[in-house]
Every structure is written in C-alpha cells, then in structure tokens.
Amino acid sequence: MQAQIRPAVPSDLDAIAAIEDAGMRNGWNRAQLAEEFGNSKSRILVARLKGQVAGHVVGWRIAGEVHILDVCVAPSARRQGIGKQLVSALLKACGPGDALLEVRKSNVPAIALYTRMGFEEVGRRPRYYSDGEDALLMTLERP
Template sequence: MTAADIPAVHDLERRLFPVDAWPLQMFSAELAQAATRRYVVAELAGRIVGYAGLMCIRPIADVQTIAVVPEQEGKGIGSALLTELIRESLLRRADDVLLEVRADNPRAQQLYRRYGFEQIHVRPRYYRDGVDALIMRLRLGAPEPDTTPTEAGRP
C-alpha cells in the first residue's frame, strides 16, 4: 500500500465496515510507521479489491485489518493477503500473530483456523454495534519444550 492507494482503500473501508471504519488519516499514520507496520493491497484489473495491515512489535505481530470486497470473496484474495502478513511476521521474527475477528463472521474465522489460528479469548461488545471480538493467535516461535519425563537416564 502506498499513499496514493489511501483514498481507494478508505472508500472500501467505509463500504465494508460502515460502523467501525477507520478515519482517512489513520491509514496515513499507519503507513508512516514502516519500522513497525506493513500494509498491502490486492488489485484486480487495476482496482483495489482487498487490503491488509500488520503491526509488529516483537515478539508479537498483530493483524490490524484485512478486508476483501464481497464480490471477490472465495477467490483466494483473503488467503493471499493473510499469507503475506504471516510472511512479514516471520521476517520480523515475531513469535505470535494475534488478531481480532467479529464473532458473527464465520467465514473469516474459518480462514484463520485453516492457517492454524486458535481462539484464545473473547472481548465482549468490542465492536461499536455490540458484537463480540474473538481473539485468535497463531504461534510462529519455537515450540514449547516437552517437559514429559522420559526413560532416558533412568537406572
């Protein structure tokens, strides 16, 4: 995403998230923080049809936003955007990727689960219209050490 993309992205934001849309200047502020942010767009025939953003302050990466126009859902655009955010999280050496997803958005929840995200918490009435947010996490870091006793070293 570049500064030139912001007007089109903001138009989509208002269309897709009318109650919770980010103000225009928030996209500019996010792009200005390249050390901790990464924003991407998906284009089809020269038109932006999706966008996504990540904040990474090690050891945590946080998906700030991800959206695809409804008429392009189910065509792999959301998967491509999420793959890019996970790739960026790995490049930035994050241990975990977190995100919030609306409790009433099973399509997005299914996408995240396919990528290995697990629900870890609920934020009641997180969205302005009163819908809960499900907090989901994808572990990227080294697996937890196995502390199960073994037969090795026993007499």
C-alpha cells in the same frame, strides 16, 4: 485466483478507504488509514487484481509478535483466495513470531478464513467493539 500483493503506497489510500467503506462494518476511516502510513510499526499490503486494488491488510509487529489489525477484500472479489493471500503475505513480510488478532464473534467469513489458516480461538474480549459486540481473540503459533 492469484492476486499481485505488494506494500501499499500513499496513492493507494483512496482505493483502500473505498474498499473499507464498502466492505467492513464500522471500518477504519480515511484519516485512520492515513495515520497507519506514518506508523513505523505498521505494515500495509494491498492485493491487485486485474489492475485494481481489490483488498488490503494491516498489521503491526510488536515485541516479536504480529498483530493483524485489519483485512478487507472488495465485496466483488471475495471467495477467490485474496484474503488468504493477503494474510499469508503479511505474516511473511513481518518475519517469524506468533500472530494474534481480534474478530467480531458474529463475523463468520473472517473466523472461517482465520481458522482455515490455522488460527485458534484462545479467548474472548467482552464488549470489545464500540457497539458492544464481543471479540474472539485468535492466535497462530509460528516458529
């Protein structure tokens, strides 16, 4: 399903925080999300479906690379292509350059999404998460 993707505005914060709370294990809290709105490196996009925020993505552009920090789709809106649309839109919004991200090694849906989009596992970060789980480091080479 085609969602409407646009840059997030501060009034989206409640909806973004609610999706994060419902959809992400140890996700970002409202204060952490609010901080991103004041971070000049940060790009935050939201997907709207049927008039409501259904997902978001957060990335930083640093030293010519795009670091994807967060992508989350409301549980009821998954498997409709919204995650893919959000990541594609973020990469486009950030301009050229390779992309990288960390993902929990147990996060099958997210790893499937990134692999489908051309990301490859290039390394592991042992005990990267506060609960001790390892992260996979995945990158996408882009012109």
